[in-house]
Amino acid sequence: MRTSAIALIAGLGVALSATAALADYPESPIEVIIPYGAGGNSDTSGRILINAMRDVMGADFVPLNVTGAGGTVGTAQLAGSDPDGYTLGYNPIATVTVQPHLRPVPYNNESFAPVCMIADNPTSVTVAPDSPFESIDDLIAAAKGGENIVAVGGAPGSMTHITQAMIADAYGVGWTYLPAGGGGRAAASIMAGEATFATDTSAMERVHGLKTLAVAGAERVEGLEDVPTLKEQGVDVVSTIWFGLFAPAGTPDAVLDTLSAACEEAVQTDSFIEGMANANYIVRFMGREEFGDFFQAEYVRNRELLPVIGVELPAQ
Amino acid sequence: MGIDAFIAALGLLADPWAILIMLLATVVGMIVGALPGLGTVTALAMILPFTFVLTGPQAIGLLLAIYVSSVYGGSIPAILINVPGTPQSAATTFDGYPMAKAGKAAEALGWVTVASTIGGIFSMIVLVFAAPQLAALAVQFGSIETFALIVFSLTTIAWVSAGNPIKGLLAGVIGVILSTVGVDELSGADRFTFGNFALSAGFHVVPILIGLFALSEVFVTAGQGISTTAKPIISTGFKIARFRDWWAMKRTILRSSVLGTFLGVLPGVGATAASLIGYAQAKSASPNSENFGKGEPEGIVASESANNAVTGGALVPTLALGIPGDAATAVMLGALVIHGITPGFQLFNRNPDLVSFIFVALLVANIMMLIVGAMMAQVFSRVLKLPHALVMGGVVALSLAGSYVIRFSVLDVWVAVMAGISGLLLRYANVPLAPIVIGFILGTPLETNLRQGLIVTQMQPLKFLESPIAVGFFTLTLIVVLWPLLKRYLPKRRTID
The missing domain is CATH 3.40.190.10 (Periplasmic binding protein-like II)
Incomplete structure (x- = not known):
C-alpha cells in the first residue's frame, strides 16, 4: 500500500512537472554536449561558460564530451535530442556551418536553435x-x-x-x-x-x-598590435573561429529567451572574463536573435565559399 | 631545481587543506580508475569543476593526485577480476589475474602498488632534472620520426605472441584493421562505416579491450562449468614481497620505468602501449620468460611501473611546450589554463616556483598512492571471497556499463559483446589477444604519421632515411626482426670455433 502510494505520488509528480516545465525551467540538470575531448579548445572555453551559467542561473549544468569524427558525432547527438531545454550543445563554427556541406551528417542549419555566441577568435x-x-x-x-x-x-x-x-x-x-x-x-x-x-x-x-x-581578423588583435591584418595587406580574407551555445530546433521560445538572457549575464561575470582571457579567447557576445541571423548567414557563406576555394572531400 | 624553490614548494604544501584534498583525490582517483570505462580522463574531467573553488596550488595537487592514482587504480580490477579498469592496465591482467586465481591476490596487489609508485617517482625525478632537455628532444620528433618509433614499437607483438609469431602477426593485423574504421582524419572520408553514422566515430579502445579480455574470460569460465573453478585458498589484503625478491627485479623495474618515461615524453605512443611494451620487453629479457602469462610477478611489475612512469613523462611536453602528451595531460593542460597558468615555452622561466611545486606535489601524490593503495587493497580484495558466479555476473554488468559510459553510445556495448565472442573463439584457436590491442592502439598513429611523412616529403618514402632518428629506429627494428634468424647462426659459429 505504502509503496503504491509513493509510486502514485511520483507518477503525479512526473506528470505535473511535464506541464510545469516551462514555468519552473530549469528544474533538473542541463546537459551541455561538447563535441570534442576534455582538454581541447572547445572544451576549455565551454567549461568556462558552463561554470558562469551555473552561477548565474543557480542551475546545474553538466558538460558531456561526446567526441569523434571532427565534432560531428556530438553535434548530431544534439540535433537528435529532445528540444526541452535540458540538452544544449557548445559548438565551434566548423561543426555546425562547414561539416554539413562536406559530408553526409544527420543535421543541417534547420536542426538548431542558436542561443548565444560567446567568443570569436581571428585566425x-x-x-x-x-x-x-x-x-x-x-x-x-x-x-x-x-x-x-x-x-x-x-x-x-x-x-x-x-x-x-x-x-x-x-x-x-x-x-x-x-x-x-x-x-x-x-x-x-x-x-x-x-x-x-x-x-x-x-x-x-x-x-x-x-x-x-x-x-585574418577584421581588425588588429590586442597583444599583437604591430601585426597587420590581411585586409590591410590588400587581400579580403577574414576568417575567425567563433563559439556558441545551441539548442535543438523546436526548443520553446521561453526557454531560449531564459538561456540567452542568462548567457548575456554570464559573459559579464568576472570569472568568465578572467577565464577566457587566461585561455586566450576574445569574448564577443551575441544574443539569441542576432546570433540566429548571424548563424544562418555563416552557414550560407561557407556553403558558397567552399567550392570557390577548392575545399571538397572525396566522394563518399 | 634550486633548494630555495624546493622549500618554497614545500611551503605551499604546508597548507593542511591541500594535503587533505590530495588524500581525498587519491581515494577518488583510485576508485574511478578501478571502474572500467571511466579511466583517467573521465576522472580528471569529473573533478575539474571542483577545482574552480580551490586555490591554484590546491587545484594542481588535486589534479596530479587524481592523475597518478587513477592510472594505478586500473590495475586493481585487472588483478582481481581480469577487467582492466583503464586501458593502461591491460597488460596487468596477463599475470595479475592468474596470480589472484592461484590465491596470491594480496601479493599481486603488493607488487603492483609498489611498482606503480617506483615508476611514478622515477619519472618525476626525470621530469625535475631533464624536462627542458627532454622537451627539446620531443620537438625533434616529427611525423617521420614518430612513424619509425611506432614501427619499432610494433615489434613487441613478437614477444606477446606466445611462441606463435604467425598467429601473433595475424592478431596484430586484425587490430590495425579495426583501427581504420571511421572518419579518416587526414582526408575526412568515411571508411568501413557502411553508411552507419554511429560508426563514423570509429571503434573505441575500451569496449574492445573489455570484450577481448574480460567478457571472453567470463565466457570461457561459463563453458568450463563449476567443478573446474573450485577455488584455492585465498589471500586477501596486501603483502609486499621481501626486499630480496624486489632486488631480483631491478632490471625489469628500471627498464619499464625508463621506457614509460621515454614513451610518455614522445608523441603518439601513450601509456597503454607503454605498459604492453614494458611487459613484452620484460618477457623477452627475463630468465622466467616461460612463466609469463601464468602468474609471474615480474610481468605485473613490468606493466605497472611502465604505465605509471608515463605520468611524469607525459607532463614534460605538457608543461614545457604546452603540447599535451596524451588525453589525460590534455585535460590537465585545460585545467591549468583555467587557473591562469599557461604552460608553454615560458613556464619554466617565468614560474619556477610553480614548476617546483608541481614536482613536489607529484612526489607527494605518488607516496599517497602507495599508502592509500595499501589500505584500499584490504577492501577491494574481499571481492574474491564472493561466490565465483556472482563475481562473473558482476564482471558482465561492469563491462557492459563501462563500454556504454565511455561515449554514451549503445554501439559500444555491441562492440564489447562482439569482441567478447571473438575473444572466446580466438582463445580456442590459440590466437594471442594482446597483439590485437597493440595493433589497434598503434594502428592509427602508425597510419597517420606515415601519411603525414609522405605529404611532407612529397610522396618520397626514401627521404625518411634522411632523418637520423628514424634510421636509428628502423635499424633497431631490423635487428629485432632478424634476431631469431641471427641467433640460429650464432651458436653454429661457436661450435665451429
Whole structure:
C-alpha cells in the first residue's frame, strides 16, 4: 500500500512537472554536449561558460564530451535530442556551418536553435620563431618562387584548413597542406621543421612562441598590435573561429529567451572574463536573435565559399 | 631545481587543506580508475569543476593526485577480476589475474602498488632534472620520426605472441584493421562505416579491450562449468614481497620505468602501449620468460611501473611546450589554463616556483598512492571471497556499463559483446589477444604519421632515411626482426670455433 502510494505520488509528480516545465525551467540538470575531448579548445572555453551559467542561473549544468569524427558525432547527438531545454550543445563554427556541406551528417542549419555566441577568435598566419619570413608577402613570394611551402592545421573541413585555402585562393598560389591537428600539434610540426606555417588562432604566438606574420581578423588583435591584418595587406580574407551555445530546433521560445538572457549575464561575470582571457579567447557576445541571423548567414557563406576555394572531400 | 624553490614548494604544501584534498583525490582517483570505462580522463574531467573553488596550488595537487592514482587504480580490477579498469592496465591482467586465481591476490596487489609508485617517482625525478632537455628532444620528433618509433614499437607483438609469431602477426593485423574504421582524419572520408553514422566515430579502445579480455574470460569460465573453478585458498589484503625478491627485479623495474618515461615524453605512443611494451620487453629479457602469462610477478611489475612512469613523462611536453602528451595531460593542460597558468615555452622561466611545486606535489601524490593503495587493497580484495558466479555476473554488468559510459553510445556495448565472442573463439584457436590491442592502439598513429611523412616529403618514402632518428629506429627494428634468424647462426659459429 505504502509503496503504491509513493509510486502514485511520483507518477503525479512526473506528470505535473511535464506541464510545469516551462514555468519552473530549469528544474533538473542541463546537459551541455561538447563535441570534442576534455582538454581541447572547445572544451576549455565551454567549461568556462558552463561554470558562469551555473552561477548565474543557480542551475546545474553538466558538460558531456561526446567526441569523434571532427565534432560531428556530438553535434548530431544534439540535433537528435529532445528540444526541452535540458540538452544544449557548445559548438565551434566548423561543426555546425562547414561539416554539413562536406559530408553526409544527420543535421543541417534547420536542426538548431542558436542561443548565444560567446567568443570569436581571428585566425593568424604563424611561422617558426627563426623563420626567414618576416611578412606575409615574403611567404607568398617564396610560394610563387616554387619553394616547398607546407601549411599545417586540422582535419579537412576545420577552420584552419579553410583559412589556408582562402589565403592561397586570394593570392593565387598553391602549397602542400598537412593535416596534423590544431593548436599544439600544429606548433609541434612547425618546430620539428615539417611545416612552414599554421593558420590557427592568434594565440599561437603567446602560447607556443611562434612568429605571427598576419592576422585574418577584421581588425588588429590586442597583444599583437604591430601585426597587420590581411585586409590591410590588400587581400579580403577574414576568417575567425567563433563559439556558441545551441539548442535543438523546436526548443520553446521561453526557454531560449531564459538561456540567452542568462548567457548575456554570464559573459559579464568576472570569472568568465578572467577565464577566457587566461585561455586566450576574445569574448564577443551575441544574443539569441542576432546570433540566429548571424548563424544562418555563416552557414550560407561557407556553403558558397567552399567550392570557390577548392575545399571538397572525396566522394563518399 | 634550486633548494630555495624546493622549500618554497614545500611551503605551499604546508597548507593542511591541500594535503587533505590530495588524500581525498587519491581515494577518488583510485576508485574511478578501478571502474572500467571511466579511466583517467573521465576522472580528471569529473573533478575539474571542483577545482574552480580551490586555490591554484590546491587545484594542481588535486589534479596530479587524481592523475597518478587513477592510472594505478586500473590495475586493481585487472588483478582481481581480469577487467582492466583503464586501458593502461591491460597488460596487468596477463599475470595479475592468474596470480589472484592461484590465491596470491594480496601479493599481486603488493607488487603492483609498489611498482606503480617506483615508476611514478622515477619519472618525476626525470621530469625535475631533464624536462627542458627532454622537451627539446620531443620537438625533434616529427611525423617521420614518430612513424619509425611506432614501427619499432610494433615489434613487441613478437614477444606477446606466445611462441606463435604467425598467429601473433595475424592478431596484430586484425587490430590495425579495426583501427581504420571511421572518419579518416587526414582526408575526412568515411571508411568501413557502411553508411552507419554511429560508426563514423570509429571503434573505441575500451569496449574492445573489455570484450577481448574480460567478457571472453567470463565466457570461457561459463563453458568450463563449476567443478573446474573450485577455488584455492585465498589471500586477501596486501603483502609486499621481501626486499630480496624486489632486488631480483631491478632490471625489469628500471627498464619499464625508463621506457614509460621515454614513451610518455614522445608523441603518439601513450601509456597503454607503454605498459604492453614494458611487459613484452620484460618477457623477452627475463630468465622466467616461460612463466609469463601464468602468474609471474615480474610481468605485473613490468606493466605497472611502465604505465605509471608515463605520468611524469607525459607532463614534460605538457608543461614545457604546452603540447599535451596524451588525453589525460590534455585535460590537465585545460585545467591549468583555467587557473591562469599557461604552460608553454615560458613556464619554466617565468614560474619556477610553480614548476617546483608541481614536482613536489607529484612526489607527494605518488607516496599517497602507495599508502592509500595499501589500505584500499584490504577492501577491494574481499571481492574474491564472493561466490565465483556472482563475481562473473558482476564482471558482465561492469563491462557492459563501462563500454556504454565511455561515449554514451549503445554501439559500444555491441562492440564489447562482439569482441567478447571473438575473444572466446580466438582463445580456442590459440590466437594471442594482446597483439590485437597493440595493433589497434598503434594502428592509427602508425597510419597517420606515415601519411603525414609522405605529404611532407612529397610522396618520397626514401627521404625518411634522411632523418637520423628514424634510421636509428628502423635499424633497431631490423635487428629485432632478424634476431631469431641471427641467433640460429650464432651458436653454429661457436661450435665451429
